[in-house]
Amino acid sequence: MEWIEITADWDAESLRKVTARSETEQNDVEATVAAILADVKANGDAAVLAYNKKFDGCNCKDLRISEAEIEAALQEVGPEMVAILKEAADNIRVYHEEQIMKSWLKEFRPGVRLGTHITPIRRVGLYVPGGRAAYPSTVLMDAVPAKVAGVPSLVMISPPNKDGRINPYILAAAHVAGVDEMYRVGGAQGIAALAYGTETIRPVYKIVGPGNMYVATAKKQVFGTVGIDMIAGPSEVGVIADSSANPTWVAADLLAQAEHDPMAAVYLATPDKALAEQVVAEVERQMTGAPREEIMRSSVERWMRVFVTPDIETAVAVMNGIAPEHLELALDNPEIWLPKVENAGAIFMGHYTPEPVGDYFAGPNHTLPTSGTAAFSSPLGVYDYSKRSSILSYDKQALTAIAHKVEALAKAEGLYGHAASVAVRHSEEVTNEN
Amino acid sequence: MEWIEITADWDAESLRKVTARSETEQNDVEATVAAILADVKANGDAAVLAYNKKFDGCNCKDLRISEAEIEAALQEVGPEMVAILKEAADNIRVYHEEQIMKSWLKEFRPGVRLGTHITPIRRVGLYVPGGRAAYPSTVLMDAVPAKVAGVPSLVMISPPNKDGRINPYILAAAHVAGVDEMYRVGGAQGIAALAYGTETIRPVYKIVGPGNMYVATAKKQVFGTVGIDMIAGPSEVGVIADSSANPTWVAADLLAQAEHDPMAAVYLATPDKALAEQVVAEVERQMTGAPREEIMRSSVERWMRVFVTPDIETAVAVMNGIAPEHLELALDNPEIWLPKVENAGAIFMGHYTPEPVGDYFAGPNHTLPTSGTAAFSSPLGVYDYSKRSSILSYDKQALTAIAHKVEALAKAEGLYGHAASVAVRHSEEVTNEN
Numbered sequence: 001m002e003w004i005e006i007t008a009d010w011d012a013e014s015l016r017k018v019t020a021r022s023e024t025e026q027n028d029v030e031a032t033v034a035a036i037l038a039d040v041k042a043n044g045d046a047a048v049l050a051y052n053k054k055f056d057g058c059n060c061k062d063l064r065i066s067e068a069e070i071e072a073a074l075q076e077v078g079p080e081m082v083a084i085l086k087e088a089a090d091n092i093r094v095y096h097e098e099q100i101m102k103s104w105l106k107e108f109r110p111g112v113r114l115g116t117h118i119t120p121i122r123r124v125g126l127y128v129p130g131g132r133a134a135y136p137s138t139v140l141m142d143a144v145p146a147k148v149a150g151v152p153s154l155v156m157i158s159p160p161n162k163d164g165r166i167n168p169y170i171l172a173a174a175h176v177a178g179v180d181e182m183y184r185v186g187g188a189q190g191i192a193a194l195a196y197g198t199e200t201i202r203p204v205y206k207i208v209g210p211g212n213m214y215v216a217t218a219k220k221q222v223f224g225t226v227g228i229d230m231i232a233g234p235s236e237v238g239v240i241a242d243s244s245a246n247p248t249w250v251a252a253d254l255l256a257q258a259e260h261d262p263m264a265a266v267y268l269a270t271p272d273k274a275l276a277e278q279v280v281a282e283v284e285r286q287m288t289g290a291p292r293e294e295i296m297r298s299s300v301e302r303w304m305r306v307f308v309t310p311d312i313e314t315a316v317a318v319m320n321g322i323a324p325e326h327l328e329l330a331l332d333n334p335e336i337w338l339p340k341v342e343n344a345g346a347i348f349m350g351h352y353t354p355e356p357v358g359d360y361f362a363g364p365n366h367t368l369p370t371s372g373t374a375a376f377s378s379p380l381g382v383y384d385y386s387k388r389s390s391i392l393s394y395d396k397q398a399l400t401a402i403a404h405k406v407e408a409l410a411k412a413e414g415l416y417g418h419a420a421s422v423a424v425r426h427s428e429e430v431t432n433e434n
Numbered sequence: 435m436e437w438i439e440i441t442a443d444w445d446a447e448s449l450r451k452v453t454a455r456s457e458t459e460q461n462d463v464e465a466t467v468a469a470i471l472a473d474v475k476a477n478g479d480a481a482v483l484a485y486n487k488k489f490d491g492c493n494c495k496d497l498r499i500s501e502a503e504i505e506a507a508l509q510e511v512g513p514e515m516v517a518i519l520k521e522a523a524d525n526i527r528v529y530h531e532e533q534i535m536k537s538w539l540k541e542f543r544p545g546v547r548l549g550t551h552i553t554p555i556r557r558v559g560l561y562v563p564g565g566r567a568a569y570p571s572t573v574l575m576d577a578v579p580a581k582v583a584g585v586p587s588l589v590m591i592s593p594p595n596k597d598g599r600i601n602p603y604i605l606a607a608a609h610v611a612g613v614d615e616m617y618r619v620g621g622a623q624g625i626a627a628l629a630y631g632t633e634t635i636r637p638v639y640k641i642v643g644p645g646n647m648y649v650a651t652a653k654k655q656v657f658g659t660v661g662i663d664m665i666a667g668p669s670e671v672g673v674i675a676d677s678s679a680n681p682t683w684v685a686a687d688l689l690a691q692a693e694h695d696p697m698a699a700v701y702l703a704t705p706d707k708a709l710a711e712q713v714v715a716e717v718e719r720q721m722t723g724a725p726r727e728e729i730m731r732s733s734v735e736r737w738m739r740v741f742v743t744p745d746i747e748t749a750v751a752v753m754n755g756i757a758p759e760h761l762e763l764a765l766d767n768p769e770i771w772l773p774k775v776e777n778a779g780a781i782f783m784g785h786y787t788p789e790p791v792g793d794y795f796a797g798p799n800h801t802l803p804t805s806g807t808a809a810f811s812s813p814l815g816v817y818d819y820s821k822r823s824s825i826l827s828y829d830k831q832a833l834t835a836i837a838h839k840v841e842a843l844a845k846a847e848g849l850y851g852h853a854a855s856v857a858v859r860h861s862e863e864v865t866n867e868n
Contacts, residue, residue, distance in 0.1 A: 416725040417726060
């Protein structure tokens, strides 16, 4: 934990370094991943099955998850949990429907119609981690917006355990969200199967979802062949608190973030130093004996920062410099500070909106830009599963009217063929020199 | 050039290989770029000036381009060209204003307000290539949407010539588009300066713009530290033609694309084999003696594909499989085929909308997804310079109503701290076991 006193002459840009938590050399990972990608590209299913055995200890033959397995998973998690998953999926769906883009075409100038043609990506792959980090909520958050966008073919992959099984909560969430195909394969080999295709798994056009270092590196390496979502780094929360905040609640919210990962970072900015001291004491009290105490303590010790600021405005500016994934405004009047927020993945308003509400239930996406990337990127959404194509339409008169200007610009750029393609339409003679 | 007869049992996905024009090993480039990035990160301006000398032969001391230089550039290109640039910028501005996203907040359920908070990226860097590929139109296309998004600080960099000068058309276009700062530096060293900052150049949050292999590799390597736009590959056009098409015009349009780059690809799909033969003859006739004949011929010989299809519908399906950057519908009734188009960067409707109109003047962006990436990505736009933050707001009653469901999901994921941050708000006692 570190206390940072913000004074009048502070430098907002220095905060960009606060969020940089990992810039390790990973040349070994790069090479290992490249070899796995090449193997799967060349050898398809055979390579995938061999890696399933090697990395996951799974001696399975069928990559595809059957209807019977999905049915068994629904039984196992029980009807009450399925109902909660459905309600969460509905909330996510309703919120994301606000993001649907519509095609349009309109006349901007006489004879000049311009517009946008919106289409879904044809086939998308979702990566879902296995083991400790198996989060059914992430399946909903990644899959529901794809279906809202109209993606006709949505594929999920996840690493199997030794018996070839996938966490039943994951399968139940995928079923509820409308995933079309599910396969048992994880790691770089799973990313390769999605990007290049195998005998069993047809290739996709985009891959989304979190994963470990091998998965993230594989996604980076196949980027270009397919689209990818952001590369998720460790998670973080920032809380801006005034004297109206309850230190017990603020501490609980900081720890909810800290329990994710020893690399998770938690930031508090407040003008009320006494409050800050109470929060710090509460953090210590609440994490002692908590089920995930070890992870929490590691995160808090290394990555908790307490900023004591001259005023709320400066606290907001500090968080804008950090660009946290989650930003809680534990303030009496969060609305008046909202317009000042520049950089945050998601903003939680007031004392009764703890961050976990957004993880599961509210509706907005929990796949958010991490590690300061909220300064230049946005939550996952329908946009990520849709494409825009520009539409241009000139009639003869409209083209003739601007022909000489297009030709002048083309020639300024030395592109005579560009000029010719316009000129040819208003002269019978094609002149190459034109 | 290759003729491809499309028969009834064709495989649309096989076309993904048609567009893959370059998957070369570039380990040398990776290592060279990594060394340059590290040098600039460590040594700032001194490293940048040394690379300017080494790579561009420029012994300059001032990196920043002065007001006097910009004024001189405007004089040099002349008032007529400045007026054309302004008109093009206006057209680009008016089209992109349709893309402005607005913040919103609404009540979805009693006591539950959700929304989206829209903000511009605070500082953005534009890379503009020098030399042969110095395109003022690209400056307009990259800069105007940034200003429409409200980016307050927009920086342009471009490699200098031996005398330290930048192409005056580039400077004039940047001035017209409202670029705030301009610097003479290119290559990987320029990308490093934008990503990490130097004594003279403050760092940015996102870098956009095309460049050579070193620039593209540097952008990939700094991705994460900053945002980047797409990595542009070689350009392409696809033309779908029916018997109403003029073979002379279609050939001119194919050559306008071919003259860009020996790697540029041109595709024709038509059910009219006689028309296809006329187009091929016209391509040969028009490129013979053309100013950029050598580039055109290289592109046409290696990367021109003519698809003869059973009908227009199949021709559209072929282009959906290719996902061309530019798609011309050289058809009598392009409107009726538009809904069938799935994958294209920009769609040019009818016989009087040659692709070069979109390069310069119409208004939609000419920075488009290349090499098949239109299957999963979109033209550059205001979206690329804006960020969305989700907004969540629960009141006490709304939180209490869903508390048990959030706690159930949190516990299903093994995240007891998440459950506690909700529980603590409806009990006075904090229990770690809860």
